[in-house]
Amino acid sequence: MLASVTHILPVAAIRRERLMPTEGRIIARRGQQVNPSDIVAEAVLRPEHLLLDIGLGLGLSTKEADQYIQRRAGDEVGEGDVIAGPVGIGRRVVRSPRSGTVVVAGDGQVLMELEGEFSELKAGYSGVVVEIVDDRGVIIETTGSLIQGVWGNGKINYGLLNILAHDPDELITPDMMNVSLRAAVVMAGYCEDEKVLLSAEETPIRGMILASMASSLVPAALSVNYPIVLVEGFGKLPMNQEAFSVLSLSSRNEVALNAESWSRIGNTRPEIVVSTSEGAFPEVPTELASFAIGQTVRVVSPPYKSMLGTLTNLPQSLSRLPSGVLAKTAEIKLSNGETVQVPLANLEIIG
Amino acid sequence: MPTSLIDADSVLAIEIGTVSTRVILFDVVDGRYRFLGHGSVPTTASAPLNDVSVGVKEALDQLHDITGRVFFNPDGQIQIPSQPDGTGVDACVATVSVGPPLKVVAIGLLEDISTESAKNLATTTYAQVVGSMSLNDRQKTVSRLDTILQLRPDLIVVAGGIEGGARASVIDQLEAVGLACYLMPKEHRPEVLFAGNSALVQDVQATLGSITNLHISPNVRQSYESEQLTPSQPALAQIYRLVRSRQIRGIQEVDLWTGNNLMPAATAFGRTIRYISKEYAHTRKGVLGIDVGASATTVASAFSGDLILSIYPGLGLGENLPEILKLCPLSDISRWLTVDVSEMDLRDYIFNKAIYPNSLPITSIELAIEQAIACQAMQLAVKQASKAYPPDVLGSLPGLLPWFEPIIASGSVLTKAPNRNQTLMMVLNGLQPTGITTIAVDRNNLAASLGAAASVAPLLTIQSLEATNFINLCTIISPVGKAQSGTTILKVRMTTEEGQESELEVKQGTLATLRLPIGQAGTLQLTPLHRFDVGMGGLGRGGTVKVVGGVFGVVIDGRGRPLRIPAEPSRRRDALNKWLAIAGTG
Numbered sequence A: 001m002l003a004s005v006t007h008i009l010p011v012a013a014i015r016r017e018r019l020m021p022t023e024g025r026i027i028a029r030r031g032q033q034v035n036p037s038d039i040v041a042e043a044v045l046r047p048e049h050l051l052l053d054i055g056l057g058l059g060l061s062t063k064e065a066d067q068y069i070q071r072r073a074g075d076e077v078g079e080g081d082v083i084a085g086p087v088g089i090g091r092r093v094v095r096s097p098r099s100g101t102v103v104v105a106g107d108g109q110v111l112m113e114l115e116g117e118f119s120e121l122k123a124g125y126s127g128v129v130v131e132i133v134d135d136r137g138v139i140i141e142t143t144g145s146l147i148q149g150v151w152g153n154g155k156i157n158y159g160l161l162n163i164l165a166h167d168p169d170e171l172i173t174p175d176m177m178n179v180s181l182r183a184a185v186v187m188a189g190y191c192e193d194e195k196v197l198l199s200a201e202e203t204p205i206r207g208m209i210l211a212s213m214a215s216s217l218v219p220a221a222l223s224v225n226y227p228i229v230l231v232e233g234f235g236k237l238p239m240n241q242e243a244f245s246v247l248s249l250s251s252r253n254e255v256a257l258n259a260e261s262w263s264r265i266g267n268t269r270p271e272i273v274v275s276t277s278e279g280a281f282p283e284v285p286t287e288l289a290s291f292a293i294g295q296t297v298r299v300v301s302p303p304y305k306s307m308l309g310t311l312t313n314l315p316q317s318l319s320r321l322p323s324g325v326l327a328k329t330a331e332i333k334l335s336n337g338e339t340v341q342v343p344l345a346n347l348e349i350i351g
Numbered sequence B: 001m002p003t004s005l006i007d008a009d010s011v012l013a014i015e016i017g018t019v020s021t022r023v024i025l026f027d028v029v030d031g032r033y034r035f036l037g038h039g040s041v042p043t044t045a046s047a048p049l050n051d052v053s054v055g056v057k058e059a060l061d062q063l064h065d066i067t068g069r070v071f072f073n074p075d076g077q078i079q080i081p082s083q084p085d086g087t088g089v090d091a092c093v094a095t096v097s098v099g100p101p102l103k104v105v106a107i108g109l110l111e112d113i114s115t116e117s118a119k120n121l122a123t124t125t126y127a128q129v130v131g132s133m134s135l136n137d138r139q140k141t142v143s144r145l146d147t148i149l150q151l152r153p154d155l156i157v158v159a160g161g162i163e164g165g166a167r168a169s170v171i172d173q174l175e176a177v178g179l180a181c182y183l184m185p186k187e188h189r190p191e192v193l194f195a196g197n198s199a200l201v202q203d204v205q206a207t208l209g210s211i212t213n214l215h216i217s218p219n220v221r222q223s224y225e226s227e228q229l230t231p232s233q234p235a236l237a238q239i240y241r242l243v244r245s246r247q248i249r250g251i252q253e254v255d256l257w258t259g260n261n262l263m264p265a266a267t268a269f270g271r272t273i274r275y276i277s278k279e280y281a282h283t284r285k286g287v288l289g290i291d292v293g294a295s296a297t298t299v300a301s302a303f304s305g306d307l308i309l310s311i312y313p314g315l316g317l318g319e320n321l322p323e324i325l326k327l328c329p330l331s332d333i334s335r336w337l338t339v340d341v342s343e344m345d346l347r348d349y350i351f352n353k354a355i356y357p358n359s360l361p362i363t364s365i366e367l368a369i370e371q372a373i374a375c376q377a378m379q380l381a382v383k384q385a386s387k388a389y390p391p392d393v394l395g396s397l398p399g400l401l402p403w404f405e406p407i408i409a410s411g412s413v414l415t416k417a418p419n420r421n422q423t424l425m426m427v428l429n430g431l432q433p434t435g436i437t438t439i440a441v442d443r444n445n446l447a448a449s450l451g452a453a454a455s456v457a458p459l460l461t462i463q464s465l466e467a468t469n470f471i472n473l474c475t476i477i478s479p480v481g482k483a484q485s486g487t488t489i490l491k492v493r494m495t496t497e498e499g500q501e502s503e504l505e506v507k508q509g510t511l512a513t514l515r516l517p518i519g520q521a522g523t524l525q526l527t528p529l530h531r532f533d534v535g536m537g538g539l540g541r542g543g544t545v546k547v548v549g550g551v552f553g554v555v556i557d558g559r560g561r562p563l564r565i566p567a568e569p570s571r572r573r574d575a576l577n578k579w580l581a582i583a584g585t586g
Helices: A054-058 A062-067 A194-202 A215-223 A241-248 B052-067 B114-122 B141-151 B168-183 B198-208 B230-247 B251-257 B265-279 B321-327 B330-334 B343-355 B364-388 B420-431 B447-453 B458-466 B569-583
Strands: A002-006 A008-019 A039-044 A049-053 A082-087 A092-095 A100-106 A109-114 A118-122 A127-133 A137-148 A156-163 A184-191 A207-213 A228-234 A254-258 A271-275 A296-299 A308-313 A329-334 A339-343 A347-350 B011-016 B020-029 B032-042 B091-096 B102-108 B127-134 B155-158 B191-194 B213-216 B286-292 B297-303 B306-312 B404-410 B435-442 B470-478 B488-496 B501-507 B510-514 B521-528 B543-548 B554-558
Touching (some): A008 A241, A039 A137, A049 B141, A054 A109, B011 B052, B020 B052, B032 B052, B032 B458, B102 B114, B155 B168, B191 B230, B265 B297, B265 B306, B265 B447, B286 B420, B321 B343, B321 B364, B343 B364, B470 B543, B501 B510, B501 B554, B510 B569
Parallel strands (some): B155 B191, B470 B554
Antiparallel strands (some): A008 A137, A127 A137, A296 A347, B286 B297, B297 B306, B435 B470, B488 B501
């Protein structure tokens, strides 16, 4: 059975697609070295149009007005430029009220696309642009520590990592937010207080890595201007030891937080990438794996949620869980020494 | 090759769901269709495979191991029809529910008439209305154009103009649609469904035909008073198929195997319920089908062959699960919990489940949480769906569920519950049926596949409905009326085929059962007291009714309608657990 894989790796070759939701302009070039906050592409996500009634403007019928339209589809026009006319003794004209591009002209009308506000796509990672994806974005390659999260608030940024958590489940409190964290990416355990998120925004920090968070904070987490990545999920869950170790050893290193939401069909997932020094040439981690004895796995649901363990047995037949549900299971020796039976559907391979 | 009077012998049904992909083989044995086996694997629409056909092929490998049937020819293609050596199948049908809801923009003339109908039409498939426009919203064409471009819908539904009604204003509404489609790259253009004044079809085709992917369906608003959504369902199913084929790799391949007849699972489920309602037309009651799935909760209500299909992606138990919190307070879910779980933990569970929708409940606590959520999802879905019921539908009181016969429950949370009394209580608490009805469980979750198969092998559908695929849980009698708790509200005398008699006095606020084994017939003499309505023709009217036994025999739900449960949490849990235990004694 194919298994879900979550990467928690001290060093990995990372290759990521960064795409805009619509066509736009690619700014980065192939081979370019980029920082996480570099803009690699831009597009007008909220297009604005203007429909000019030329017939009305010139006091002519639709058919007559067409003869006086001076601009054609694709023409760029500036504010005040003549679009149609002149007509009659008064030399009546229709001028463009704003600058933009004519997209349709005819039937006595001109449709213009106005110069809209560009939305910028940031690189999200420090690395090299290895491919341009049509008019949609780029593919970036980098090397570093990789920790995949389970939830993100949709923002992206980078900064130096500041470790606030001494234990994987340490509670973060508002008084821990102080000026020394300005421009840092902070790593903490569990957050249950909205004030923490708001104080962090005021500080301001550049990002927050949490083991877990109370789900009641989701609206606040979505509203803050910095990225938040949850490594484990919602409720008081300690960060798994592997991720905690990798991050704890990365204090003061540059860390990129791409807190995009986890969309399995859309191939996006919140990620933390810690830049590592050059010289290492690791392989791209595999995304495709089947369960096998000896693998390190994480349990994704209660009562063992977020616990890591080693897969010790894969029974062929279905097993009855304590809930009474029948399922294909695996035996897992948890890091606390306990051996438990967990449905395969509730496991993911860590690697 | 087909060898009997049955038109297509072997039928392969494929279901591509959000969580699982199943393949099911039916074949004719001794002149009747039989369910021969199934294979099931996790759906492979997501990374890293991003191709549903991989999962389908893996599930077919499983099915091959179970049945010995070879499905693929040497070219690696599925073999249709079957060959004399037994390779292949004679027909293939498929349903799909995986993928995000279609983003829909609804356009009409009047916001509360035709635009509302366009929105309602969208609820009959896996869709989410992301925007709406009406003549009376006073937006300019260019503003509508920008809205459409920003929203990037998968589908634009245009309604408007009753038959013989408005023309010019409908065509005006289309200007923004045409411009938006013209400005989009061809591969990103939405499908457009025109379901308005039929006199405008030629004009609409002339206006939009060359620049949009235009579909035409019968007018959803033939008059101001009536809304007809069902005739548009084939067009909507076709659109869903096209959009999904573009969005998810592998769908197109499976669609080809079906001869381009791949269906939305909910539409196929609705077909089955409609078919059953024709069979039960003599009861003058509707048939209710409820499917609680990962992608959506589907309510299929059919009245003498007329189907009302309502699909609620916001009430799916998968990635969309937190959406339920926008539709009801957390306390509405926690009230169904049989175990002590804080609202904070419940909320956290909902959000975590959305991250890992495939996960299974390991302990009884998680199971109780999932069943409580399912219960609330059913209640919200049916409440919303019932708004579209015909005004003359039979029932006890407005606001309560009308009379249905039978009620069919589908979806893993219901059909795979470890104990059937859990299924029964989810249905009783979530739907709160009234009058006399039978509750059946689609135990192999076949209803959607049978609906999809109806066009290629109608006998398969008919024979499977008669077979053991649908387990009769019980006949349920739910008296409606007002009385103090503990007051006797109904006297029941049951006589079995063998002549055994049993009697029961049902008190207000209680749940009671009479033992009647599966398949055994019995006669109930019902005598309601205090003008309670048991669905036999009026307040306080009783009589004799023939029933067939189910897993829990006959269950009399005297807990009241609407159901009132204790407000105090521990008393409430005690009551829920007591009812659960009583239900299991039938």
